[in-house]
């Protein structure tokens with residue numbers, strides 16, 4: 001970056017802040033932000049309780065409404081059901097991020113599994129048939145899965161470029177509401193909230209599924 | 224001065240007249256807004272605490288705006304600490320110069336873009352083109368607008384004025400010139416159209432080194448940026464390139480991470496009528512192992528501090544660009560977005576553009592009259608912007624500026640257009656609503672009384688006779704085929 005550009009920018013910062021202060025001349029100097037009341041009488045969630053059968057059911061219903069396929073499985077059956085689901089997805093490598101639980105990974109065809117160590121080039125991700133990940137949290141009311149790049153989820157490109165995304169969700173991760181989920185998530189991490197497969201409403205405001213993100217979203221919820 | 228005006232755009236009345244003549248456009252619009260209105264209503268009715276969310280959203284914005292300097296400084300500190308770089312721009316020209324310079328520093332000659340009202344507002348694409356940099360819009364609707372060499376006409380769906388058959392034609396005609404061509408057998412099935420866009424943009428995403436984005440929210444407390452989208456083009460732009468340049472109006476900041484819980488509930492339901500949009504991305508600075516290695520945040524004033532200085536007009540900076548007010552507006556539905564001569568059409572445009580750009584031009588003086596004051600926009604606004612109140616306030620300002628002339632001519636014509644709209648079957652309801660709004664304003668006389676321009680003047684203005692030469696509806700009857 002050149003000095004030539006940096007100088008006026010410094011002035012811009014001062015000037016914009018000055019303009020703001022002048023514009024707010026009607027705000028008493030003694031007023032603090034917390035003096036402006038923010039009533040939070042809206043629901044903070046909690047019903048159905050996190051991890052409850054009702055929360056899982058609601059998540060499944062809402063995800064399905066947005067065109068995701070949802071599979072409710074027991075802990076014992078999880079691995080084999082996941083293996084069968086992925087085997088049935090059609091050809092192509094399956095990307096599995098670092099930290100994906102070994103008991104689930106072991107049911108995937110080892111010849112198809114691609115690990116992101118070292119980081120896969122984007123062209124290779126583009127050739128992959130699918131990606132299988134865990135999630136950081138799920139929101140039942142809105143049918144949302146949240147990824148935070150933690151173990152088993154990988155960097156954001158992994159769940160973006162392949163055309164099929166299979167998510168394994170544990171029941172205890174399923175919360176009822178947006179406020180509960182945000183409180184549990186860590187903003188320092190890059191977060192991706194996924195509510196159904198990619199879609200657009202840009203043609204006559206009609207929802208069409210499948211644009212740039214994965215066109216198939218499957219959730220395996222382990223209860 | 225014309226930064227935010229579509230060059231050569233006629234003022235509202237003339238543009239509205241042109242749009243009214245275009246029955247294709249009216250048909251496309253009426254269908255689309257009808258669909259989205261019912262979807263929004265359903266999504267909102269499910270949320271029992273909607274009114275509490277609206278009030279919280281409004282209050283958070285009020286708190287932010289009254290202490291904006293403090294929150295911007297906090298944001299800057301947090302973004303910088305997380306590895307990002309913050310730039311400040313006083314006006315559109317400065318913002319363009321900063322972004323062009325940042326792209327030039329990377330040595331790249333093309334950028335991918337994800338929908339951002341503010342980059343349209345500042346005319347960024349033309350500035351990039353002048354610098355020899357190709358900017359590819361990646362939002363489906365933006366792509367349609369860009370390939371069709373057209374102007375956006377809606378906040379959420381800039382190509383809302385195009386139907387599927389027109390979109391097919393644009394794709395067939397223009398895609399090949401900019402990359403992967405549309406398949407020759409493309410039909411007008413929305414699925415096939417979306418697929419064509421996917422194939423066209425894919426190679427651009429995979430090779431892009433620089434992206435330019437807007438943001439929906441910036442969290443001061445954590446330095447986190449938030450982009451709300453549907454298609455995944457946002458994720459592509461935010462994740463794959465090496466350099467990310469995000470451009471944001473200074474009003475995009477919100478104080479805390481918790482505040483986001485309010486807006487992530489208000490926005491999707493108001494905007495697309497979904498419980499949640501398909502994708503929301505949040506990021507804080509840069510990370511070594513995930514996403515762009517360089518993150519630049521350009522904070523733009525460009526008239527916002529002007530709006531901020533008006534205690535009544537200030538509330539328009541609450542706007543989260545959901546477009547619900549457009550979708551319920553009888554004037555917008557009849558005349559379309561282009562008539563507003565700005566990237567911000569509809570009711571929000573009528574109150575935002577004259578504040579950002581001032582009321583020197585004919586377009587901007589006419590805009591506060593591009594409404595029948597029916598109040599539907601206020602009822603749906605998720606952050607409770609009292610658009611009718613601001614319209615009336617701005618009309619008073621226009622009249623004051625007009626020095627003596629009671630209602631300047633273009634403004635009269637705009638009112639005639641608005642009047643024509645309500646003089647149809649919906650007339651009674653609309654008039655009743657307008658009456659309710661007036662009553663509301665009178666009831667709060669104390670506040671209205673502080674406006675520059677007395678209430679009585681407003682009453683005169685509102686009841687000013689339709690221009691005698693030819694009323695809008697007479698013109699309509701005469702020219703209608």
Ligand code: SF4
Nearest residue numbers: 542543545546548604
């Ligand atoms: S003014 Fe309100 S309803 Fe209109 S776009 Fe802005 S937030 Fe949405």
